[in-house]
Structure formats: structure tokens, C-alpha cells
Amino acid sequence: MSRDAKKASSSNGAILGFEEKLWKAADKLRNNMDAAEYKHVVLGLIFLKYISDVFEEVHQELVNDPEKLSDPEEIDEYKMRNVFWVPSKARWSLLQKNAKQPTIGITIDDAMDAIERDNVSLKGVLPKNYAREGLDKQRVGELIDLIGTIGLGDKESRSKDVLGRVYEYFLGQFADAEGKKGGQFYTPRSIVQLLVAMIEPFKGRVFDPCCGSGGMFIQSEKFVQAHRGRIDDIFIFGQESNQTTWRLCKMNLAIRGIESKKVRWNNEGSFQNDLHKDLKADYLLANPPFNDSDWKGEMLREDIRWKYGVPPVGNANFAWVQHFIHHLAPRGIAGFVLANGSMSSNTSNEGEIRKNIVEADLVDCMVALPSQLFYNTMIPACLWFISRDKQNSKFRDRRGEVLFIDARKLGVMVDRRHRQLTPEDIKKIADTYHAWRGEPIDEQKIEYTDVLGFCKTAKLEEIRKQNHILTPGRYVGCEEEEEDPEEFEEKIKKLTAELAEQMHEGIKLDEEIRKNLESIGYELGTEV
16 A cells, blocks of 8 residues: 555545445434444444345245245245344345335334344344434435445355445444544454454454454454465454443454354453453454553452552553453463553552563563554554463564564554554564564565664563563664765855855844834834
């Protein structure tokens, strides 16, 4: 992607085209409705259109079967094909037929109920409040007509991942519209892609204990597919404390056929009620809330997870870090986003906890990110990579070393407020990490070397001298400036000539000011 990437991409990383046109049309219909509320109206209908399209394609095949061996209205015919059963009252054709009726809200709610009743995996997931009084039914009807213009679940659309692109684009746009609240359910695509590219979740258990709308799982699946792996080789586990966000996640995974029975919700959240207590994950990916002060830490002063120190009640950063470490398998690796303060804070025992984690030789890599990557905060962030086994035979022995990468200068502005990492940026950072670990890059052995101003491998002794502060800028140094080809003498001559000219101009201006003042009866004295 070129540096004028903003011409080709939106702020959430989707390629501009029909997704943008569809969003603009849908956003016009929003009128004065709050984005947080409208999100569920739109995405629920998009989901309904998708599963109806997939169903209708199989239904038509069964109807057209010349041997008539199958019943098109038999639920098992669809289940054996891993397709959601859509009852007749929930099919898109019926909704479209009734789109202009004042009872369309009731019709949609009944459709959602019927689908949940016949598909156990969707129980409690779909939005069912389209009949509420405050929702403009005329606009709902117009929205149905709009969504009805695109194919989402037919074979050709599935091959192009039309729904995935629309859903991801809309999630990003809603996150933008909601501002700070948007960050609660959506992590910008380029950050997720970077995390996944770094830790390479090919095979095993993938865990996100604050999973939002499921972006980490989606990108993990895409990574496996892109590298000709088998989707059946990864198993996802997740937890989310916001029920509406959890519903978005379940729908997001369902439309891609990703098994999500281990993605769970409860009000208490991962700290107070860990729903995967015994899980030891091979890969952990997460973007927890930054600097969360409302995590009820006072109730967890003696928790088994605080192996490296008790986290402060007023900030959950190191509660999250230790929660992640607790859930890693003996050879597990974690990649997660945290606020920059986590790299250097020494308040309320945080410095001691960080020191203990560093001394346990768990920190593998630290990446400083550019600012303005997130929808919910302008606070600069960083990526932590934790490895349980740095002697891991898959890679070289990295014990006693940490890689620091300063990526603050990377990325492009895609609008006035948002920056995005390009595919080239992501590859540059991930390749640096992989070369450092001793992996081949594009099937070639590349020797890692420090790059002044960008990356440096540091021994634990050097980190101790920095008081266990993990800010990459302290280690990578400053990029060397290109030498000025002008000789010093020439430069001085040029500068003094410019100064003389400016001083001469100053004298002329002083004289002009004096004359102007005298013309209106004021004389400028010569004494100071």
C-alpha cells in the first residue's frame, strides 16, 4: 500500500467500494438514532439476510434435486451441511414482502425468535427489540430494502467474503461514530493483523479473555487460511462482560462458520468470574480496557493469579498482564495491547510487578505503536509479547534477551483523527520479530541485526540498568541523520548573508513605522 493509502482505504482497513456506499446509505436512514442503538438494528438485519441467503441456496438445491431424495423442509438436511435452519416465518423474502407494513418490527422480532428456537448455538444471541415504540418502522423498512439489494450468503458472495467485509466495515464505522464507547467492542483491524502476524496462531487453543466483537478470532482464522493451514486445527476460547458486545461477537463468528461455544459471557467479567479457570492457551490475543480503575480489585487481594505482585486497586493493567500469563500453556505465547504507561509506571507496586515479570524472563518483545490508531483514545499504546518458553525448540534460544521495536514513525493518516498501519508496516514489524526469533522470512534465512532508531535486542543486564523500564525508545536509540553535504564554511557564509539581508529589511521597516507614526502626530523618541 502506498503512503497515500487514505485514497484506497477506510479508517478500519476495509477496501473502499460497495461497503462505503452501503454504509452511507444506511447511515442516512439512522436519522437521529444513537449510533450505539442503531448498530444492533443494522447488524442484526445483515446477519438475518446472510443466513437466509445461505439457507435459500441449499433449499433451492434440494427443491431442484431430480431424484427428490431429500425434503427441503427437513431441518437435518441443513444441519448436516452446517447451515442454519431458517423457518418459513424468518426468511428474507417474507421480511421484504412486509417491509412497508407498520407491523414490520413484530415480524422481525418473531423471525429472530424462530431462528433462535431452532438453532441452539444462536440462543440468546440475536437482537429482538425491533417492535419497540421508539424505532421508526418506515426507516426499518427502507433498511430492509437497502440490505436486500446485496447478496451476502450465496456461493459467489461467500467466496468473496462479502458479508465479512460489510460486517467488519460497519463495526469500524460504528466504533468511529461512538467514539470512546466504540473501543469497547472494536480493535482497529491493522492492530489485530499485527498481533496475529507476530504470534502466528497456526494450531492449538486461541484465547481472548476480553474478546469484544471477536476480531482476534476472525484474523486468526484468516491467518491460518492465508498460510494454507487447517481451520479445524485452532480452537477458540473467549469471555466478554458486555452482553450486547458478546452478541455481536457470536454473530460475527457464526457468519464465518467459526465454532463459538467456548466464547462465553457473564456480567462479572474475567477477574471476578473467570469462565475458563483451567484453560492453558497456546496463543493469547487481547486488547483489554486501558487503565481500568473499576475492576473491583479490592475484592481480589489474595488471588492465585498475582504471582508477580498484587496489582493496584486503581489500575487493572497488571491484573490483565498476570491474568494472561496465568492462562498460558508451558510453551504458550501472548500478544496484547496496553497503554504506554504500563512500560514505565512505578506507582502502586506496578514497577515491582513489571520487574518480577522481566526477571522471570517472560517478556519476549515490546513494540511502541504510533499514536491515533484507536477509536476510543488518543493515548499512545504499546504491544507486549510474553513467551512462557524462550528456549522453545521451534525458535532459537532467546533466554535473557528482549527485542525492542519502536514503530512510532510508521503508519499513514487515513483521516484527520485516525492513523493506520499499512500491510508493509505490519510485515516490517513482524519480519523483524521473526528474524530475531530465528525464523525464515519468505522461506529464506535472514540474519537479525539491530537498526538504530527502530529495533534493538537487549540483555537483561541492560534492562536492569534502566530500572526495568520497557519503553523501546530507551534502547533503540535515535535514527542517524543523513550528513549534510554542504561544507561548514559554505553554510556559515550562506547563513550570514541571509541574516544581513534580514537585518537590512528590519532597518527599512523601522523607518516605515517611524514615518507612519509621525504622520499621525506621534514622534518616536531616541531614548530608551
